[in-house]
Amino acid sequence: MSLDASKWAWEVRIPVKKGGALKPLKKLVLLSLADRACEQHCAYPSMTRLVEDTEMDRKTVLKIIDELIEDGLIIDTGERKGKTRQVKVYQLVGVNGRETVPTMAPLKAENTDLKSTNSGTVPTMEQYQQFHERVPTIPSKSPNVGTRNLSKNLSIESKYKKDWLCFKKLREEMFLADDSIDFEFVTKSRWAEREKRAFEIYNAGKNLCDDLMNYYFADWLIQAYRTKYANHQETGHTKRAGQNTEINSLSEKQIFTFASKLAHHPEFSGKFGEPGESYEKLAARIAIKLENPNTAKKWEPYLKQVGFTGNLRGAA
Structure with missing residues (x-):
């Protein structure tokens, strides 16, 4: 799940298209894609998952995806995922930022008063802000990345x-x-x-x-x-x-x-x-x-x- 992508999907303005789908429905599909996006802001949920998320029929979801592509909000990367290599991978266009992991920055000057094991490092601004709220992170190469794109309730x-x-x-x-x-x-x-x-x-x-x-x-x-x-x-x-x-x-x-x-x-x-x-x-x-x-x-x-x-x- 990409926080940047979800934030972008909430804030983006959906264009009005004559004869097209309703804006709230297009927003709902876009939010569902953003909710399934990885750190590179790509999403490849199955059509069954999108139908289940939005509670719309398959034809409507396919139509809205085509309109989102015409609006320039998403693009079909041409890559295919899944066991049968048939699930389309969509790139969200216009998402700013990337999720980052707190890092440790080295001290520029040695401080002789620091005797603890943490001597030589100071927390970055992002790490300081998250000091009281520890959020577990998943390494980008972990096999768990993208698991939200899998079908639910698998046997x-x-x-x-x-x-x-x-x-x-x-x-x-x-x-x-x-x-x-x-x-x-x-x-x-x-x-x-x-x-x-x-x-x-x-x-x-x-x-x-x-x-x-x-x-x-x-x-x-x-x-x-x-x-x-x-x-x-x-x-x-x-x-x-x-x-x-x-x-x-x-x-x-x-x-x-x-x-x-x-x-x-x-x-x-x-x-x-x-x-x-x-x-x-x-x-x-x-x-x-x-x-x-x-x-x-x-x-x-x-x-x-x-x-x-x-x-x-x-x-x-």
Whole structure:
């Protein structure tokens, strides 16, 4: 955290732009960046962190960041951080000063009256002012520098793994999408690692957090299994496709899961979403519609694209 950057963000005047975001919202995003800045006044919080800090939807935050760049308050350094090297590093423009550490200045002339172990040094003005208020400092080369840019509430596995892949999250996503597929069989297959490399190449350059990577990889594996590898499985590992029976309507858990996935489906959200609508609001509207068997049957092609198996009869 940079005190100079936070002070600068509070004092800087936000330009007014016709048709742009509200000044208080731009100020809030700028303060969030400053709060995550290091001593060089660079910040690289994930998009998930900025959305959580500001309580605004992702599209609004991305729009405001573009406006802050146009205003000349921040710049994209071109550097990328994070495990996947996809988190953008922003430089705050116009911050004056650097955080300094109290130092000891040598005496210019020897004083024979000083017999203590501190003889030969005097505190600088900054150290004198902080004499009664000791503040712990972190060396600039410490591994703890920049830890405020890490995602919050990481699981133990996520803290120590060197990859974005989290088997616990992947298992949950695959179970919610299709509980008939044997997770252990899929992940231990030789083709799973091959599909993982293909998935990483496909998503290279996209600003996706670890949770979204696991979310989309679950769909990727399920789709790959059905289209390329299902016929090569050993008997008894999963339910055969012919055993999928027709159902009248989706369960409550399926409605919640597929509503969220359809809200992130580019074609579906572009067709049924409203301008400026957040993913959460769109998912809530979709969930209400999916409770109707006729609507669910109408959207069945989209449901199959996001992991639904089986067939819907629709209302009689």
